[in-house]
Amino acid sequence: MTIEFNDFTQGLGLDRYPFSVFTAEEEREFLRVAFVRPIAYSPAIQAAREGKNIFLYGERGTGKTALLFELVSERSKTAKVAQVSNFSDLPLVPGRADIYGLYVSTLTDLLFKKLLPQMSNVVFDRPKLDRDDKVLVSYLLKNHTSTLSRAALREDLRKIQHGRFKRGAALVFNFFRGVANQAANTGVDIASHTIRQSLGLPDPSENEASSAKDYFERIELAVDSDFDDGKANTLLLKKTVELCHKLGVKPITLVLDRIDEDSRLKNDSAVIANFLRPFLVENEIFYGNDLQFIFSIWSIPFQNVKSDFRANKFCVEQVHWRDHELINVLDKRLQLHSNDKVTSYSQLFGDPTFFKNNLLPLANANPRDLWQLMNQVLREQYQLDPTVKKVSTEAMQAGMKSFVKNFSYYEYYPRKIDARANSLDVYSYISHLRKLQDCQFTINSLATAAGTGGSTGNYVVGMEGIGLVRKCEDKGPNGATLYEVKDPKVRFAIMNRIDIRRDA
Structure with missing residues (x-):
């Protein structure tokens, strides 16, 4: 049987x-009871409670997202938390204005979740917005929301910029204006006919006679939408945060995850690093008290950026397991x-x-x-x-x-975004490494084993750049730089003569 x-x-x-199941997103409920704390947990959770900026980094699959769930859960007890995981509207090398615009759009979602339910309450708990607040809200609604239709947008603008009694009076007037215009047209037609007869003027043309005129013009409540359509800047972000605080949306934590998973980046660590760098480098927003940031970052591009990032100023934790x-x-x-x-x-x-x-x-x-x-x-x-x-x-x-x-x-090792089908990638590198007899090598020993000639040095630089190999502390023959294969899977393949192919 x-x-x-x-x-x-x-x-x-x-x-x-x-x-x-191999990802935290697929078993989020299970992780509520199954989560085991890595070393990074204690300092990160303490920083979350204190509202400090947190930067988690690690290899893919090490549990960054699971730890992130824990930090968000802890921070949500005392703060408004918004997650940022869609970066597709940003250029591949975003400027500060692009990034701040993304933050403003994220804050706008928080703002309207608080504001719009209050706007529908005609008697109680209406927000106290001054003229500048209303103009800012109108700007945010127009430029930093994506799900509202144009008609719904304009209606929301009216609700925000004009009081309910003013809107009600306009609504009543516009409802009855059709009747008023019909009566006015009838009266004017009678008067016109009498005057024409007394003056001997010809009758009006058929088209002119049949056309009704709007003696009572429709009241349109003007919408102040003449804004600068440039990218959001520091001042706009500051004003948006102030408005959030005014409406009780505070303190605020922004969580940025899966930056490296944008499909345009094609898993290229250099491109990802260029995309990531403006988020981290020379960013004075991290030094204020208005916003807290929690980043989750793939380690390879983070290492490329880390030298330009003032990591000692913040809680920076590597997620790894013994x-x-x-x-x-x-x-x-x-x-x-x-x-x-x-x-x-x-x-x-x-x-x-x-x-x-x-x-x-x-x-x-x-x-x-x-x-x-x-x-x-x-x-x-x-x-x-x-x-x-x-x-x-x-x-x-x-x-x-x-x-x-x-x-x-390919899931763990980056490839070049413009690489040709026959160009070197992790599988090509592994193919060369498999020809070694041992997992430690010099450039000369790899050149001899793999027959890669004068290109071997460039290959080793490429392998080191993606984290496949690393330099040893010891030296090789005649003081040559000694390298070792870092990935245990590739070491296993070398020692057991296993063929690793991209089409396997």
């Missing part, structure tokens, strides 16, 4: 499969998906020592990688023998090879 995969995992003690912390995360996940039947990884594996010494390092201190690796291991075990109650060493070995071979390296 065929054993279904679900029956196989239940035989291991798991009521629900723990390794089918082995015992990663095991805690795994154990918590197993416990919650087994209803406490499996409380430790050691209950799942026939050889827990092999798991800890060989499989765990392959996850590269990354929870997302560990979940994908566990997924491969369990599927390999299902293929080998679905009747077992413990995962075998053979399944772990097969799962490790499958994980390394089929991993999507």
